[in-house]
Amino acid sequence: MSQFNVKRPIVGLPEQDPEPQFSDDELVWTDDEQAKIERWKGQYPDPKAAIMNVLWLAQEKFGWLPPEVIQLCADTLDMDYARAFGVATFYTQYYKEEQGEYVLDVCTCFSCQMMGGYDIFHYLEEKLGIHDGETTDDGTFTLKEVECLGCCGSAPMMQVSNGPYVHNLTKEKVDQLIENLRAGQMPTFTSVTLPQDEDEMGGNRRTDVQPEQVETYQTPPRAEATE
Amino acid sequence: MEATNGTPQSKAGDWRSYERVLLPPVKDLHRLEVYEQHGGYDALRTVLTDDSLTPGDVTQAVKESGLRGRGGAGFSTGMKWSFMPEPDDRPRYLACNADESEPGTFKDRQLMEYNPHLMFEGILIACYAMQIDACYVYTRGEYVDWIDHMQVELDKLYDKGYVGDNIMGTGFSTEIVMHKGAGAYICGEETSLLESLEGKRGYPRYKPPFPAQKGAWSQPTTINNVETLACVPLIVNRGAEWFASTGAEQHPGPVLYGISGHVNRPGVYEYPTGMLITDLIDEVAGGVRGGKALKALIPGGASVPPLRADMIEGVTMDAESLREAGSLFGTGGMLILDEDTDMVSWLRRVTHFYQHESCGQCTPCREGTGWLEQIVTRIDEGEGRLRDLDLLLELGDQMEGRTICAFADAAVWPVRNTVKRFREEFEAKCKKSVHPTGAEVSAGAETAA
Numbered sequence: 218m219s220q221f222n223v224k225r226p227i228v229g230l231p232e233q234d235p236e237p238q239f240s241d242d243e244l245v246w247t248d249d250e251q252a253k254i255e256r257w258k259g260q261y262p263d264p265k266a267a268i269m270n271v272l273w274l275a276q277e278k279f280g281w282l283p284p285e286v287i288q289l290c291a292d293t294l295d296m297d298y299a300r301a302f303g304v305a306t307f308y309t310q311y312y313k314e315e316q317g318e319y320v321l322d323v324c325t326c327f328s329c330q331m332m333g334g335y336d337i338f339h340y341l342e343e344k345l346g347i348h349d350g351e352t353t354d355d356g357t358f359t360l361k362e363v364e365c366l367g368c369c370g371s372a373p374m375m376q377v378s379n380g381p382y383v384h385n386l387t388k389e390k391v392d393q394l395i396e397n398l399r400a401g402q403m404p405t406f407t408s409v410t411l412p413q414d415e416d417e418m419g420g421n422r423r424t425d426v427q428p429e430q431v432e433t434y435q436t437p438p439r440a441e442a443t444e
Numbered sequence: 445m446e447a448t449n450g451t452p453q454s455k456a457g458d459w460r461s462y463e464r465v466l467l468p469p470v471k472d473l474h475r476l477e478v479y480e481q482h483g484g485y486d487a488l489r490t491v492l493t494d495d496s497l498t499p500g501d502v503t504q505a506v507k508e509s510g511l512r513g514r515g516g517a518g519f520s521t522g523m524k525w526s527f528m529p530e531p532d533d534r535p536r537y538l539a540c541n542a543d544e545s546e547p548g549t550f551k552d553r554q555l556m557e558y559n560p561h562l563m564f565e566g567i568l569i570a571c572y573a574m575q576i577d578a579c580y581v582y583t584r585g586e587y588v589d590w591i592d593h594m595q596v597e598l599d600k601l602y603d604k605g606y607v608g609d610n611i612m613g614t615g616f617s618t619e620i621v622m623h624k625g626a627g628a629y630i631c632g633e634e635t636s637l638l639e640s641l642e643g644k645r646g647y648p649r650y651k652p653p654f655p656a657q658k659g660a661w662s663q664p665t666t667i668n669n670v671e672t673l674a675c676v677p678l679i680v681n682r683g684a685e686w687f688a689s690t691g692a693e694q695h696p697g698p699v700l701y702g703i704s705g706h707v708n709r710p711g712v713y714e715y716p717t718g719m720l721i722t723d724l725i726d727e728v729a730g731g732v733r734g735g736k737a738l739k740a741l742i743p744g745g746a747s748v749p750p751l752r753a754d755m756i757e758g759v760t761m762d763a764e765s766l767r768e769a770g771s772l773f774g775t776g777g778m779l780i781l782d783e784d785t786d787m788v789s790w791l792r793r794v795t796h797f798y799q800h801e802s803c804g805q806c807t808p809c810r811e812g813t814g815w816l817e818q819i820v821t822r823i824d825e826g827e828g829r830l831r832d833l834d835l836l837l838e839l840g841d842q843m844e845g846r847t848i849c850a851f852a853d854a855a856v857w858p859v860r861n862t863v864k865r866f867r868e869e870f871e872a873k874c875k876k877s878v879h880p881t882g883a884e885v886s887a888g889a890e891t892a893a
């Protein structure tokens with residue numbers, strides 16, 4: 218009765234034997250990195266628990282996690298490749314494909330959706346000429362639609378390259394951000410102040426955060442259409 | 445809830461003059477030096493040095509305070525602690541759940557940013573009460589900035605001898621380790637968190653055995669939320685009676701309300717539990733944006749049933765009142781939706797979230813969340829049939845209670861209750877005529893494929 222009409226596999230199948238991206242000479246830890254790994258291993262009753270940290274370290278070093286990098290991590294902790302690969306593929310923040318220089322993780326989850334998260338996301342799609350998960354031709358930006366980042370009060374918002382959050386997004390703010398990133402300037406950590414602090418202590422409570430790094434929770438003006 | 449004069453009453457007492465204790469207004473409170481100047485670590489010192497205070501007494505005090513977990517389930521914290529077996533030669537662990545990924549929830553992050561030592565002190569007291577050897581603070585990977593900030597403060601604690609061997613010279617020792625996640629909502633579920641902590645895929649485990657019997661690395665383990673642990677020093681300093689008499693009787697204490705959505709003043713607010721929802725929306729959060737009317741409220745994160753505007757009169761933010769009203773307290777992350785909200789489109793995004801985040805171990809959940817999304821999407825795109833609404837409800841019945849963890853239940857509740865409570869909106873989007881002909885059946889089958 219029914220025809221199976223598979224449009225695309227839900228999860229892309231990895232190539233069986235992709236060309237290695239890194240040479241054996243590159244696939245080594247520095248002494249500093251090795252020291253970190255040893256410290257992490259000592260923090261758990263079973264050193265294999267350090268795999269998440271080691272994958273993070275590898276991603277910082279190599280930019281992403283092709284099979285040979287995952288193999289390095291597995292060897293480092295004396296575990297099977299399959300287990301390390303399993304961990305790398307379970308968590309969304311580990312990059313299994315090469316990414317642009319900057320990764321824009323735009324939250325479109327429903328609190329952000331209600332505040333115009335998709336307006337921001339579609340604006341970026343048009344501005345950069347790419348869709349969800351794609352990278353610009355010049356390799357500068359990768360755009361992603363992500364789930365709640367735990368900042369729903371300052372929606373819509375995004376995270377840049379697994380790093381700083383950018384809150385209360387507007388099209389102007391997005392333009393500025395893209396311009397800054399093109400000039401190699403990452404956003405800095407921003408503290409969003411509590412409304413009660415604004416009433417009781419005039420806003421920001423942390424003196425280690427510069428005034429330009431401080432924002433308040435805001436509600437964007439009503440958009441014409443909420444998606 | 446109804447006062448004698450018939451007007452709805454808050455259980456939060458004189459909340460307008462409430463003085464904050466979780467996030468008191470002190471500049472630079474996140475720094476150890478400042479925290480100590482304001483009485484920080486006194487509670488820990490008392491607990492460790494007062495010989496008349498046994499670990500059992502601390503657990504008892506937490507039980508008497510009535511503290512209920514702030515991570516979503518609202519289980520009695522003192523009770524949970526008392527499930528830990530008697531100390532033997534096995535190591536014992538505590539996991540502080542800082543995974544905070546429940547959409548609509550953003551309060552733990554503020555606590556970690558502005559008052560991390562309250563959490564650390566709570567952890568240390570909990571470690572004493574349960575005789576824990578090491579606590580892992582499992583923080584979602586996206587919170588990397590906050591992890592780095594907390595690590596700085598944690599290093600200071602090690603330097604000062606407040607964590608590690610022989611804490612404050614009392615002979616009590618425990619470690620605190622920051623563990624960074626890497627993006628998976630399900631790792632907030634306690635047994636998934638433990639798997640992840642062990643360096644595996646975050647697949648939830650069957651219960652029983654419960655973590656207190658067989659937790660991290662098969663050893664006795666307790667899991668508590670950040671805010672729950674932050675309440676513990678307050679209980680030691682101010683007494684269990686003070687805590688129990690703050691806010692709603694059955695669900696007491698100070699609490700962080702994260703208010704987001706269509707309100708004029710969103711943000712994280714600290715008040716006692718038992719606040720009237722109407723007070724929180726109209727007064728605290730400055731009312732609905734643009735003077736619009738309220739349509740719906742999600743009181744405690746994605747997983748709790750939404751309430752229609754006409755259902756919140758006299759309802760207060762505590763487990764009992766919300767249960768009577770037909771919802772749950774959850775995480776206290778309140779999403780407010782105004783009259784122009786398209787509930788079908790909203791629910792479509794909710795189901796997408798669950799489809800994306802299911803870990804895939806159980807068939808009813810892995811397949812069911814996908815079907816929920818496809819059916820709601822079909823309705824949202826005007827291709828739905830009226831009978832799809834019943835299909836959604838029936839599908840929910842098939843998923844609920846048939847899976848390893850509560851994720852599938854959490855996916856079903858918002859769907860079921862949104863469809864039931866906003867049915868006209870769903871019906872309005874469905875195709876009007878229903879022809880039980882072959883043509884229609886194949887059209888439906890095509891969309892589903």
Ligand SMILES: Cc1cc2nc3c(=O)[nH]c(=O)nc-3n(C[C@H](O)[C@H](O)[C@H](O)COP(=O)(O)O)c2cc1C
Binds near residue numbers: 515541542632634
């Ligand atoms: C699918 C799912 C996700 C959860 N996510 C979180 C979370 O992000 N943070 C949290 O503290 N608890 C979360 N929980 C609740 C935990 O399983 C656990 O009940 C809680 O951490 C216990 O702490 P408490 O007793 O202090 O609330 C989640 C539960 C489920 C079923």
Ligand code: SF4
Binds near residue numbers: 647802851
């Ligand atoms: S209910 Fe869903 S999330 Fe939970 S274990 Fe089963 S498949 Fe995984």
Ligand code: FES
Binds near residue numbers: 324327330365372374
């Ligand atoms: S929904 Fe976007 S941060 Fe929570």
